[in-house]
Amino acid sequence: MCSPEELFSARLDGRQLSDEEAIEVRKWIAADVRNAARAVELSNLHSLLDESLSILSIGMSDVLPEQEAKQLLDKALQGMELVKSRQAKASPVGLTSYTITWISLAVAASLLLVVGSLLYYSDDPQLASNDTATTPLAPPAPIEARTYSPSEGTAIIENQQVDDPDVSPIALIDTRIGDIWDSSPPIQGTGVLSGTVYQLQKGLVRVRMPSGTTVVCEAPCVFSFADTEHLNLMNGRVAIETSQAHDITVHTPEETIRDIGTEFGVGLGPDRRLVVAVYNGEVVVGDEGEKQVRLPRGMVGDFATGTVKSHTASRTISDDRQFVRDSEIELIEEARHGSQEAAQLLEWYRRRRIGGLVAHATFSNPVRGHLTSVGMHPPRADGDVRMNYKRNVEGVYIGSGGAVFLDVMIAKGGRAASTGLLNPSELVGADATEMWLTWKTQSLSPMTGRFAGLSLMYGDVDRNEESVIFGATDDSDKFVIATYIGSKRERHLFSKSTQSQSFQSGTIDQGVHTWVVCISFQEGNDRIRTWLDCPLDRVDVTPPSMDVTANDVQFDRIRLANAKDAPAWFYADVVLARSLDSIKECLIPPEPPAPAISH
Structure with a gap:
């Protein structure tokens, strides 16, 4: 039995894949960013010698002009060569394994449309024909949520689609612990999409930005990212640790929480009660031009109805583990590998919550x-x-x-x-x-x-x-x-x-x-x-x-x-x-x- 990689290579050589084989290859590419990068490398080897990878030969001339499509493909291949050359050398200051992963992810995302079309259109003559209409899958039901719109610069009510294949990933889910989702879970390592509303029903996930900023989401949690600097929290608890040069703003249905180089947690309950705990740095709660509450390191703000107008008190943090923080994710990994000390600390943190x-x-x-x-x-x-x-x-x-x-x-x-x-x-x-x-x-x-x-x-x-x-x-x-x-x-x-x-x-x-x-x-x-x-x-x-x-x-x-x-x-x-x-x-x-x- 051929592996998915072998099937993909065979398809590049002109072999027609069965429906089952094509599905297996598509799943392999989507399962891991490294698989997608490998698909790009294989395509690079074949594309220079085999005309079967041209845009015209896979029935997409009506979607993109040939020259433009070729330029897109060339750019992707050049990007892969850049990544390979960087990986072969010692990483300079500022170029981490996460940066390399993000370069690979961006390149792979650019080519997935071409690769997916190759597998999809060429295995069924009827589907490859422009004369035969196809019925697309029904899109998921929209979820109404108050979200931040970068174009407007304010929080607005709009319908967000749960899945939009045209939106590029802006973050990676790098750790999942006992996670159960309202719909299909995000694919590990392939990224979080801008504008997509995610509904985590159980467990924990950690989202990592290209800058190194991490967001730990604790179920039940409903959230979305407008971009790398704006997180929409509709319900649940998140703990955020930002990098030195990267700030992030959390938008809730009633307020915004803007950090100033910090580590902080935001909790929003179904009763709209808002709790903000600051572990390092400082945060500002409230929209610009309106009443604001500044919370320095070591303080917790309680907002009974989710607005600064209902701010009841700022108190000293008596327990720095009321949110599951980034460092705790590392302890979970240690405990899984048999560390008794890590298990003891995790139990201590659990009791403190x-x-x-x-x-x-x-x-x-x-x-x-x-x-x-x-x-x-x-x-x-x-x-x-x-x-x-x-x-x-x-x-x-x-x-x-x-x-x-x-x-x-x-x-x-x-x-x-x-x-x-x-x-x-x-x-x-x-x-x-x-x-x-x-x-x-x-x-x-x-x-x-x-x-x-x-x-x-x-x-x-x-x-x-x-x-x-x-x-x-x-x-x-x-x-x-x-x-x-x-x-x-x-x-x-x-x-x-x-x-x-x-x-x-x-x-x-x-x-x-x-x-x-x-x-x-x-x-x-x-x-x-x-x-x-x-x-x-x-x-x-x-x-x-x-x-x-x-x-x-x-x-x-x-x-x-x-x-x-x-x-x-x-x-x-x-x-x-x-x-x-x-x-x-x-x-x-x-x-x-x-x-x-x-x-």
Whole structure:
């Protein structure tokens, strides 16, 4: 069986291809810019000796004058020779592999019309005849979108065709990760067309400009490019990193976002809410001559209805991973090739994008200089403490007399503040809010009758600066919740009447137990509901194992501790969030991403 390249060469030599063979060759040419470039090279070898490649011989004299067509072909062939000579030499400064790819792409695009016509017209005598009318394929349905028109210089409403073969590529999709499109996906490496509306339903793609500017599109995303300097974003999220000498303007249905040598992200939701985050440089939001908002590096702008008139606040970026950025694409590639560090960083980035996640504690060593906790300072350890005690579990071993403090980040602009949990004393516990907390415990010895557990505190001194305790107390072999009503501490034991279905004994054992707590902060006493050993996906349909009240619960740190002479305990998966769904998203691993496809 002949390869597509051999079939193409045979056709150039005059052989008639079957319909199946012609389709196979066309697919081969369209699949990769390198295939198209190879087709051009083969055509170059044949065209100088074989008249069968002339425009007249393939039935296109009624489309282009012969002389003009030959000039077009000669120009394409000269361009290929230029590319080959450049590739044979060391690339000078400014000439990168991407530049060479773009030269090849431009030349291949110029010749594809000729090559495609050769395959299409010559294999069917009826199609080659000017006397026989052909019925063209129906064009795709137009999509109405507010887009930037270079000729007008303003954003206008117009119908954009999903596919227009007469438009030259202006960018390359160089990486695709689990992408699913509303219609046929763009062909990898053959370019993004100017004026085409793309609808990405799932996954990620990275678009690269000839200048080196990259645009990472995160599904669901509807976008188009007017040219290399103007991106139309109808819905979705994009992260853009521009080259030093290349600026880009993002046009949304209501506003324009113009960068000044920068890296930034733009998110546009279905409710038209616009979010712009600036990582480097500066951006200007708003049309020229009208009200504008300038956002410098490290700032985020919120625009409730998508316009500068609805600009609510500019705040400091508390989390630089709310957008999937260009550097993350490289990590995905590393993780696919087995890098555990890259996988850890990707999981950290994923958690930082979870809405409503206030804090997640990790106890592992820094990964490439990063502590991978979310919303918490590095753990403070005292006594017999061993971080990352169990392999592949974010946990900590605490021996006799040991303690670990997990300090929640409460700075302005941080997660706790932005989720509205801080009270006037800047402690977690604002009235009329609700907080969810989960963690796992395991006693590593059957010995009981000693204090061990998790405490919510507003200082490091127990009892005096402690709001509530979950675990074991000095005189009990059962799990308890200790709360305060006024100055009096009350203990609530888990018994047969309070235990969850999966917790078969009130006695502390050596099994791993999962705690889920919901605290409703309210005027007066606060409500604490606790589920012990209830699966996360059943908590919302299962009555709590215990439902108690406590006096004014507030805290800014979580203490994990054991009394002296107490058995060692293991703690893991400490998560603080505004909702149960956020906890689920944090702890339940997502489906592994589809392999990245890149050139």
